[in-house]
Amino acid sequence: MPFVTPTLPNADAHKHGILFVFAAGVLWSTVGLGIRLIEDALVWQILLYRSISMSLFLYLLIRVRSGESPFVQIRRIGSPIYIAGFALVAAYSGGIYSIQNTSVANAMLLFATTPFIAAVLGWLLLREPVRAATWIAITVAIGGIAIMIADKSGSVALKGSLAALGSAFGFAVFTVALRWGRTGEMLPAVFLSGLLAIAITLAICIASGLSLFVSPNDGSIAMGMGVLQVGAGLILYTLGSRSLPAAELALLSLAEVLLGPLWVWLFLGETASVNTLIGGAVLLVAITGNALSGMRRKPPPITTP
Numbered sequence: 416m417p418f419v420t421p422t423l424p425n426a427d428a429h430k431h432g433i434l435f436v437f438a439a440g441v442l443w444s445t446v447g448l449g450i451r452l453i454e455d456a457l458v459w460q461i462l463l464y465r466s467i468s469m470s471l472f473l474y475l476l477i478r479v480r481s482g483e484s485p486f487v488q489i490r491r492i493g494s495p496i497y498i499a500g501f502a503l504v505a506a507y508s509g510g511i512y513s514i515q516n517t518s519v520a521n522a523m524l525l526f527a528t529t530p531f532i533a534a535v536l537g538w539l540l541l542r543e544p545v546r547a548a549t550w551i552a553i554t555v556a557i558g559g560i561a562i563m564i565a566d567k568s569g570s571v572a573l574k575g576s577l578a579a580l581g582s583a584f585g586f587a588v589f590t591v592a593l594r595w596g597r598t599g600e601m602l603p604a605v606f607l608s609g610l611l612a613i614a615i616t617l618a619i620c621i622a623s624g625l626s627l628f629v630s631p632n633d634g635s636i637a638m639g640m641g642v643l644q645v646g647a648g649l650i651l652y653t654l655g656s657r658s659l660p661a662a663e664l665a666l667l668s669l670a671e672v673l674l675g676p677l678w679v680w681l682f683l684g685e686t687a688s689v690n691t692l693i694g695g696a697v698l699l700v701a702i703t704g705n706a707l708s709g710m711r712r713k714p715p716p717i718t719t720p
């Protein structure tokens with residue numbers, strides 16, 4: 416029997432939406448802590464194990480929620496979902512590599528540029544209009560990024576910063592591909608990305624001589640991230656986003672950006688550089704300003720078809 420979201424009064428739906436999206440952000444914010452707790456596994460090994468658990472979890476979820484196979488949904492959506500799937504694999508890879516090679520604060524703040532990159536790609540590829548306030552925010556955000564990477568020239572941390580921006584670009588392509596396909600359904604695309612990631616990471620591990628087996632600690636953490644961080648986070652976000660306008664979603668997404676560095680500071684004592692803090696503050700101002708400016712033109716909430 417397909418999963419049906421219960422109908423709630425508007426005020427209750429809005430409150431539940433805020434709670435669900437914020438909870439999704441909390442789950443997603445633990446990715447840095449999870450990667451830091453992994454002892455030996457490399458990017459491709461982590462992504463392999465995370466993708467296995469995520470794909471199994473999402474397959475069961477989609478079957479229960481929709482009553483049909485995710486493969487049927489993938490065929491129905493067509494080519495845009497394959498672009499979205501490959502884009503997510505690139506985003507996952509860049510995200511893990513960046514956290515392993517730069518501070519969690521630096522990586523999480525750079526991940527937050529995704530909406531701006533998506534706005535530019537939507538404007539270039541889909542001819543979607545971009546508000547003047549968003550162009551101003553993009554300009555401010557570029558200044559913040561420049562400050563953040565100014566002290567990382569020639570270091571491994573610079574590669575981590577570039578990987579974080581690459582990850583943000585991947586998530587932006589994912590977003591635009593879904594809009595191109597005229598579908599707001601994320602779960603089949605994420606399920607496909609998991610299958611693609613399994614195939615790609617298996618091939619890379621075998622070709623590079625990396626072991627397909629990792630320690631119980633690393634394997635359990637990676638698989639736990641696939642279910643709890645990606646899978647459960649997506650469920651909460653999907654439920655909550657149906658009753659919230661885009662501007663509120665953008666503001667609530669800051670929970671992930673702000674809490675990610677907090678967890679590694681609390682549990683592991685990791686701090687950020689002065690440039691990261693200053694540039695990150697500029698970036699947060701750009702994100703917040705853009706979201707607040709959008710409050711004046713709320714779109715109608717998404718309803719279940």
